[in-house]
Amino acid sequence: MIEKIYCADVKPKMEGERVRLAGWVYRKREVGKKVFIVLRDSSGIIQTIFTKELSEEAYRRAKQVGIESSVVIEGRVKADPRAPTGVEVQADKIEIIQDVEFFPITKDASDEFLLDVRHLHLHSPKVASVMKVKATLMQAAREWLLQDGWYEVFPPILVTGAVEGGSTLFKLKYFEREAYLSQSAQLYLEAAIFGLEKVWSLTPSFRAEKSRTRRHLTEYWHLELEGAWMDLWDILKVEEELVSYMVQRTLELRKKEIETFRKDFTTLKNTEPPFPRISYDEAIDILQSKGINIEWGEDMGADEERVLTGEFDSPFFVYGYPKHIKAFYMKEDPEDPRKVLAADMLAPEGYGEIIGGSQREDDYNKLVQRILDEGMDPKNYEWYLDLRKYGSVPHSGFGLGLERLVAWVLNLDHIRWATLFPRTPSRLYP
Ligand SMILES: NC(=O)C[C@H]([NH3+])C(=O)NS(=O)(=O)OC[C@H]1O[C@@H](n2cnc3c(N)ncnc32)[C@H](O)[C@@H]1O
Numbered sequence: 001m002i003e004k005i006y007c008a009d010v011k012p013k014m015e016g017e018r019v020r021l022a023g024w025v026y027r028k029r030e031v032g033k034k035v036f037i038v039l040r041d042s043s044g045i046i047q048t049i050f051t052k053e054l055s056e057e058a059y060r061r062a063k064q065v066g067i068e069s070s071v072v073i074e075g076r077v078k079a080d081p082r083a084p085t086g087v088e089v090q091a092d093k094i095e096i097i098q099d100v101e102f103f104p105i106t107k108d109a110s111d112e113f114l115l116d117v118r119h120l121h122l123h124s125p126k127v128a129s130v131m132k133v134k135a136t137l138m139q140a141a142r143e144w145l146l147q148d149g150w151y152e153v154f155p156p157i158l159v160t161g162a163v164e165g166g167s168t169l170f171k172l173k174y175f176e177r178e179a180y181l182s183q184s185a186q187l188y189l190e191a192a193i194f195g196l197e198k199v200w201s202l203t204p205s206f207r208a209e210k211s212r213t214r215r216h217l218t219e220y221w222h223l224e225l226e227g228a229w230m231d232l233w234d235i236l237k238v239e240e241e242l243v244s245y246m247v248q249r250t251l252e253l254r255k256k257e258i259e260t261f262r263k264d265f266t267t268l269k270n271t272e273p274p275f276p277r278i279s280y281d282e283a284i285d286i287l288q289s290k291g292i293n294i295e296w297g298e299d300m301g302a303d304e305e306r307v308l309t310g311e312f313d314s315p316f317f318v319y320g321y322p323k324h325i326k327a328f329y330m331k332e333d334p335e336d337p338r339k340v341l342a343a344d345m346l347a348p349e350g351y352g353e354i355i356g357g358s359q360r361e362d363d364y365n366k367l368v369q370r371i372l373d374e375g376m377d378p379k380n381y382e383w384y385l386d387l388r389k390y391g392s393v394p395h396s397g398f399g400l401g402l403e404r405l406v407a408w409v410l411n412l413d414h415i416r417w418a419t420l421f422p423r424t425p426s427r428l429y430p
Pocket residue numbers: 163164183184185186207209215216217218220222224225353354355356357358397398399400401402403404
């Protein structure tokens with residue numbers, strides 16, 4: 001690797017020092033007999049200035065180099081309050097690694113064009129900021145999970161059964177057999193708790209959803225936890241502590257990046273346990289009181305959740321959903337057989353569901369019955385049912401959609417901007 005310093009590490013106190021920088025030509029302008037190149041690298045930007053007096057050769061090259069060309073620039077540091085970062089480099093050398101005549105992304109590029117050239121859009125400092133925030137959210141998650149005694153496990157992605165309904169399975173040919181891309185690692189995490197008790201995984205989950213909404217991808221990153229001996233209320237405490245730590249730690253480490261997306265940090269600062277908890281019944285009452293046409297027993301979609309989130313200025317839980325709108329593995333509420341011990345975490349500001357979780361049915365016969373009630377074949381879940389025959393325990397877990405969390409934290413207008421290469425029903429390339 002070449003000896004270089006990051007743009008962000010060049011400080012006014014380094015005045016007079018000679019530095020070498022490597023990056024891409026982010027902005028360029030000529031003023032009289034000076035060429036100003038704003039150089040970009042992964043740490044940020046810095047202004048560099050070229051004149052004939054500094055170096056005729058460097059000045060000539062600087063005049064002709066194109067936007068987003070890759071370059072190595074050398075020169076001396078000069079403190080200058082007029083420069084974007086309060087400091088600039090008076091350059092006397094520029095090596096053009098690869099000259100770009102015309103970079104296809106311009107200021108007026110449409111969203112669809114940016115997605116068509118997403119591989120080039122990743123040059124953008126704003127896109128890099130999204131990925132830094134996403135990485136920091138996961139760094140924070142790992143910190144919290146380690147200190148709270150959770151084991152990371154690595155479940156399969158090639159599977160033979162549905163977790164969240166057969167209608168959103170991606171089917172593929174597995175030699176002579178049929179297989180699916182995993183919708184959720186949950187069932188495998190439920191097997192892992194018999195040895196590790198508290199497990200987590202970050203895996204890609206796949207949903208052949210035709211929903212063309214601002215919060216659905218067909219491939220997304222899924223952070224899932226499963227805890228033995230935990231009931232629904234235990235796992236809600238885990239959820240709110242984990243999400244609070246992720247958000248507060250990311251606020252601490254990535255404030256500058258977040259500020260380029262949102263000015264109001266209120267809801268992020270409010271993300272501290274305990275989160276408000278309302279029942280599904282109360283949620284229906286609130287929606288009806290606001291004129292939303294919804295009856296008890298109906299599922300809440302993005303529109304209903306958007307209205308509900310208007311009542312809160314932090315993430316909150318909705319618990320106690322009707323059994324018939326929820327998945328087969330969820331434990332029936334012993335106090336009300338119409339309901340299950342399930343809860344979603346909704347993010348405020350209209351974002352809605354970011355976590356789906358529940359206590360699992362741990363009784364063998366009841367689980368078989370739930371599978372049958374859902375019109376599925378228990379034979380397809382034989383291994384999963386074994387977990388209820390050999391030392392079954394009460395257990396609960398949840399899945400957090402990482403891109404949905406990023407979309408809320410950064411106030412993005414669509415979940416697709418929260419992932420490196422978005423996959424939606426109409427987008428599989430690049
Ligand atoms: N281990 C578990 O208990 C997880 C459970 N089996 C599960 O998959 N629940 S979920 O379907 O609500 O999905 C969980 C979360 O996964 C996210 N999710 C769910 N579907 C999507 C799509 N299509 N795009 C992006 N994100 C999605 C969203 O935040 C959901 O709350």
